[in-house]
Amino acid sequence: MNNKEQRIPVFLINGFLEAGKTKFINFTLEQDYFKTDGTTLLIVCEEGEEDYHTDVLGKFNTDIVYIEDKENISIPKLLELEKKYSPERILIEWNGMWMQDELKIPPLWFINQTISIFDTSTMDLYLKNMKPFMGPMLKNSELVICNRADNISEEKLGEYYLALKAMASEAEIVFEGEEGEIRGDFCIQTPYDIDSDKITVKPEHFGIFFVDTMDRSERYDGKDVEFSAQVLRVPGFPKNCLVAGRKCMTCCEADMQFLGFICFYDGADAFKNRDWIKVRAKLKSEYNKQYGRVGPVLYAFDIVRTGPLDEVVAF
16 A cells, blocks of 8 residues: 555646647657656546657656546546556646646645646637636646747737736746747736826726736836725734725636735734725735735734725636
8 A cells, every 4th residue: 555655746737729739748758857757647538639749658667647638537447557656656647628736646646737738829719718717727737837828929928927826926937939039027017107106006907906016026126006896804914904905806706815915004903804905005016824925014103994896807
């Protein structure tokens, strides 16, 4: 029987058909950093035009299994494969039309890394029609690779970056062309003047403001900011601390999230959950244990109650 030392890491590769998943896995298997002495089990949940290189699979001790029926992605079936192949690790090329959050794995398997791959040339179609599938894919992704990004304007790439970052807030997002990674600080075109010492955020721009400050808080360090928000009181927080944020629809109505900032204010304990407020604060880019990293921390010098905002923030 397996013990703790024999837990099996799973590398989950997400994306829609023809996004480039197979090409990515073929490339990864050949890299020195990914080599291992044990057996790799590759589970393929859909076949595209790209084939797996049988010589590469054999060279790197990789067994491949095709499972094209969603009902066969079950714990009993996966345990059968574990018993048959005794893998040291597992790669899963996931079918983009299967809801990724429905994947169940055996107790001794664990998701070691999730990578999502998209064809940038069809990103408009994805964002318009596939967001309910993209949200679960991206939620736990550590890396998002958007290939075939040549000849797409920086402004359009910035729009894509915002939409993806809203669904994959902790992921590294990379756009690639034929010659490799496309660099540049295009990321997000803000609707306010980022160079101003005081930034007033309109309600409809809260989503852009939140994503950009969370992503690159150093650009906002020391600036005065003003925006409307709702209060979230968190048990265990200091009396002078609240969370100021908005309910946001990152991918679909079923995936509403409260996105908010840590905010310190001497009169914070006068506000209760769900109060609507206008915040005027100094934003500092610094480590906060609630974020678990460096991020935007607000030090408010004025908070007043306001009327509610009807609109839900959408990306």
